[in-house]
Amino acid sequence: MRSMLGDLNVWLLLAASLSGVAALLHVLIVFGGAPWYRFFGAGEHMARLSEARHWWPPLLTSGIAMVLGLWALYALAASGALSLQLPWPKLALCLITAIYCLRGLAILPLQALAPERVTPFLLWSSVVCLGYGIVHLIGLKQVWEHLQ
Incomplete structure (x- = not known):
C-alpha cells in the first residue's frame, strides 16, 4: 500500500x-503492581500474589510482554520499516x-x-484483540505475495 510513508504497509x-x-x-x-493487575482485569488472585511479592505475576506478565514485543517486531519487519529478515x-x-x-472471538462461546x-x-479485551487481529489480517493480505 502506497502512502505518505512510501512503500511501507500502513x-x-x-x-x-x-x-x-x-x-x-x-x-x-x-512495575505498577497489584493496583495495575486489578485495573487491567488480571484477577484478584494475581493482584494478591503481586502484593505478596510472589514471582509468578511478574514472570507471566513479562513473558506476555516479550511475546507481544516479538509480534510487534514481525509486523514491523513485514511492513517494510525494517530490513530485518x-x-x-x-x-x-x-x-x-x-x-x-x-x-x-473466544468470548462468543463463553457468552453462550x-x-x-x-x-x-x-468483553473489552475481546473487542481489542479482535480489532488487533483484523488490522493484522488486512496488512497481511496486502503483503502476502512479498513474504516468504
Whole structure:
C-alpha cells in the first residue's frame, strides 16, 4: 500500500504499534503492581500474589510482554520499516493474526455457555484483540505475495 510513508504497509505499521503498546502496558503492569493487575482485569488472585511479592505475576506478565514485543517486531519487519529478515514471516504472521482473532472471538462461546463468567474485562479485551487481529489480517493480505 502506497502512502505518505512510501512503500511501507500502513496496516502492518499500525499492527506493530498496537502490539508494541500492548507489550509496553504489560511491562508497566509489572512495575505498577497489584493496583495495575486489578485495573487491567488480571484477577484478584494475581493482584494478591503481586502484593505478596510472589514471582509468578511478574514472570507471566513479562513473558506476555516479550511475546507481544516479538509480534510487534514481525509486523514491523513485514511492513517494510525494517530490513530485518525474521524466520518464517508468513507462518508467524498467520499465527499472530489467528491468535488475536481467536482470542477476540473466544468470548462468543463463553457468552453462550457461561454468561455469568463474562466480565467487563473479558468483553473489552475481546473487542481489542479482535480489532488487533483484523488490522493484522488486512496488512497481511496486502503483503502476502512479498513474504516468504
